[in-house]
Amino acid sequence: MESLLRPPSHGGLLPYFLLVQSAFAFAHALVCYTADTDKSMKQFSGPEKPVHSGLSARLYGLKNVYTALIRAYAAYHITNPQLYALAQFSFAGPLLLYASELYVYRTARINECMFPFTLAGSLTVWMWLQKGYYLG
Template sequence: MTIAQEDGYLPYFIFFTALMATLHSVICYASPRTSLKPFSGPSSPPHTPLLAHLYGVLNITIGAIRAYAAWEIRNKALYDLALGTYVGVIWLLGSEVVVGRTVRVGDAAVPLGVTVVGLGWMVGARGAYVG
């Protein structure tokens, strides 16, 4: 099964966020210090290549889950996994801003905004895709 026109725009949004996560994963390996720039809050850890690589693995995993979910949008298990990636990103960034203070609010605003839109869209459209 592939993305069909009658599936609407949600699969394209999910696939776009999958591509962005994958691109960020590449950046984590190609330019480790640059990829960790958002983690520049008052309590941020040292920016090491290992930390960037771990963040890259997280992003490639998220990207793979979302890409599969976009292609198989009517697969309940994949849909729920993709939905979980949005929850996880909100949890990660939210806790890093509020609790860990390793990320500044301004640095988290765009990724959080895109993630909240994705989560809201997926929750709202869940019945239309997986019943």
Template sequence: MFAYLPSLQHGWLPAWMLLVSVTSFGNSLQCFLSGRKVSARVYNGKPTEVTELASRFFAAWTTASAFIRLYAAYHITNGPIYDLAWWSYVIALGHYVSEVFVFGSATLRGPAAAPYVVATKSLLWMTLQRANYLG
């Protein structure tokens, strides 16, 4: 089983990216299967605004992000892939920040706090370690 995991030769960031990807795939599946129920927990500021269509769109975006980050976990020293993964976190954080502070559809408590923590931690880690991975 360890043969399928990203090499730790480059540090723990690839393992983190794999964990985030696997979690994201699971979240996407939940959103596809549960209608608006799971997405409404994330957009807990205005859960009645979450539609089944919005939930499926959220699942599609999360799936795309999961594939980008999964690929980055295994190709962490590839500059364009690294940058693409970094931008995926920028977009996610920008979206959630706007939903909290501009649109009021999310809050920073409960399940809604996870995307902020993951995106912020990942962005900081990737920014600080960029030179180590890309030389």
């Protein structure tokens, strides 16, 4: 069990953060599948709020499952360039999603976007800065 919780870190912290972010994505996927749709889709409650349906919540939950799998697999194979790039895109993608929902489609408000912007933005930059360290 300990080996599952200790990805090969190669002396850095990034694999641990990827594993934690994977756990958060799985947790949110569970919320999307089990909670009230308004609760699981709260981040999309801006001025042009779409109708929150069970289908949209489950689709968002499925996206979170894929995101979690990519990040977890990259945490254990941090020196694989293809997985590293996929993991980095799994943070850059939400930046584009929330930016477009906030500024283009207006389905999100700045309050709901600050956490994804901060987290995804900082991890995208961190992964870009650490790329040479992990990939050589």
